[in-house]
Amino acid sequence: MTNRARRGLEAFLKRKAAVPTEDVSALTLRDGRELTLRIRRHPTARRLTLRIAPDGSEARVSIPRWAPFGEGRVFAASRIDWLTAQLAKVPQPETVGAGSALSFRGRDLVVTWRPDLPRSPAIVGDALQLGGPADNVSRRVQRWLEAEAIALMRADLAYYCDAAGMAAPDIRLSRAQRRWGSCSTSGTIRVNWRLVMAPDHVRRSVVAHEVAHLAHFDHSPAFHAFLASIYEHDIAVADRWLKRHGRSLHAPFG
Secondary structure, X not given: OOHHXXXXXXXXXXXXXXXXXXXXXXXXXXXXXXXXXXXXXEOOOOOOEEEEOOOOOEEEEEEEOOOOHHHHHHHHHOOHHHHHHHHHHOOOOEOOOOOOEEEEOOEEEEEEEOOOOOOOOEEEOOEEEEOOOHHHHHHHHHHHHHHHHHHHHHHHHHHXXXXXXXOOOOEEEEOOOOOOEEEOOOOOXXXXXXXXXXXXXXXXXXXXXXXXXXXXXXXXXXXXXXHHHHOOOOHHHHHHHHHHHHHHHHOEOO
């Protein structure tokens, strides 16, 4: 390569690297509220897509890498009525305390606190009972849920890895808002701890999905066939549950 060609290539790469991939602004709704609007260029996007963050904190637009951010802003503004309707469906954060309703493995429990009860949470009938300080009930219930989540998910992981004929990798809890699970190129699996509140078949479907990625790091027909071979229920049923009720898992604890 000549010096001139090399300089041209370096200049091109610098211009390409300088192109921003994200733009954050505010979108004013019809009632005067302002909603954060986050626009991201996605390398594989072929069209503009719009969604609401699970907690309702922002609207997110994905655009092709060649599209201007202004196009994303116009796209979001043209769908203000849809955004307003979606925001109305977002569950409001709750303070978990005595008398709160809580879902655990798809089962409804009532948080019962009394100073004379043991400090550690325990299920008794249809109640999650605990004692200890009254001012940190919510945090202790969340820690209990997370401990239950990792124990259940480790068992799920061992089950599906055995079915797949592979060694079980490391699994960690995730607090992601957009994704229920992920599998890194190093093989580490992360699953959202809030899935412990969903029915068992839903949580297990996400673990099985990530195990299938250990064999097929894509969503090809081979991946879906592999997932169907190790997951004992109907994956479509679990996916529909998450689509319809997944947001509700983000309400408790904010």
